[in-house]
Amino acid sequence: QVQLVESGGGVVQPGKSLNLSCTASGFTFKDYALHWVRQAPGKGLEWVAVISFDGRRKHYLDSVEGRFSISRDNSKNTLFLQMNDLTSDDTAKYHCAKSSHEVPAADIDSWGQGTLVTVSS
């Protein structure tokens, strides 16, 4: 079955950077768009970014545009999220999520358990 396993979270100071990874298995990785969705403690779901199946299309939440960068390595079945200039508002659990189609607009049919990012001095 589909498995999405995130890593790279941790405690980081404001203004610093962090790079998250998501290793996928159980499906043909290169055929699907992938998302990052975050959830601050006690809050709701917030979409962060999406990348198309071939990596050519990328879209971001306005508040992370220019600071975060989503990428993928289809040869290694891995999704990445490079996060720069982090602020306390970025504190959340970050979920890797698989679209049901190759395009970003479709529903999310699988989710990882998430990795926690805490931005604190």
Added chain:
Amino acid sequence: SFVLTQPPSVSVAPGQTATITCGGNNIGRESVNWYRQEPGQAPVLVVYDDSDRPAGMPERLSGSNSGNTATLTITGVEAGDEADYYCQVWDSSSDLMVFGGGTKLTVL
């Protein structure tokens, strides 16, 4: 960008019907997806494309979408249905995904 409005909480007795709404400007023109999230767990897709159910999802869960409101209906509510439920659309005018604020379903 698109804004989705959900009631923060819905309470229902076992066996009754729970109705969770998701309001948005002309949301009926969009494809709405619904997710369930239990405490400490990852979300799970329960309804997609307004009213379709993923394989294995019980028929007790159904969705509809018209005008300015999308609705998730759970009939014969069970204790195991207690969870947070989120609606979601893709805002094609801004190329971004939008989630509603979530609704906590409590089974009395």
